[in-house]
Amino acid sequence: AQSVTQLGSHVSVSEGALVLLRCNYSSSVPPYLFWYVQYPNQGLQLLLKYTTGATLVKGINGFEAEFKKSETSFHLTKPSAHMSDAAEYFCAVTMNQGGKLIFGQGTELSVKP
């Protein structure tokens, strides 16, 4: 069985500060891992994904994530937060990209001016 745990339901940072959103997963098979962002009253937009290969993955809007198998983690980072980054972020795991996605509970990111 697969599962995802996002540590911290709410994270607040100042504009220009480092963003770190934590995600730990459980999977009995090599996982595919994703980060999605959701703005108010909108659907989910794919930020980045890990399938195989390079463990440091770069995504859109300056975000990146590192797959650490030994720690079963896939934390999302951005060096400098922007006001437009304020949104809900979801980490997800699946056995194959086109199949059932299992999501974490989400982390709401607030950015203070």
Place this chain on the structure above:
Amino acid sequence: DAGVTQSPTHLIKTRGQQVTLRCSPKSGHDTVSWYQQALGQGPQFIFQYYEEEERQRGNFPDRFSGHQFPNYSSELNVNALLLGDSALYLCASSGWGWASNQPQHFGDGTRLSIL
């Protein structure tokens, strides 16, 4: 190039009624998945359709059913609505079958409110 489109945007129903939600996948995609997102929660997988058949199903009762048409569009039907069915219903599409290596693209969802 249109993305995933869902209709209607909002819907209000009363307990016991039935509802049908619709989804058109992104151009070139043939697989449609449905998710339920309760307020303050992550999306929960309902089921997935490929080649007009239900291929995978999550932990949802039989009141939730679906259909996929030859043009790959899909419907989600919910019977005997309960207050707990109030949620954002998201449709996602992907290409080349449910076991492909293509990521899922999401629509903006249908907000269903049950009174």
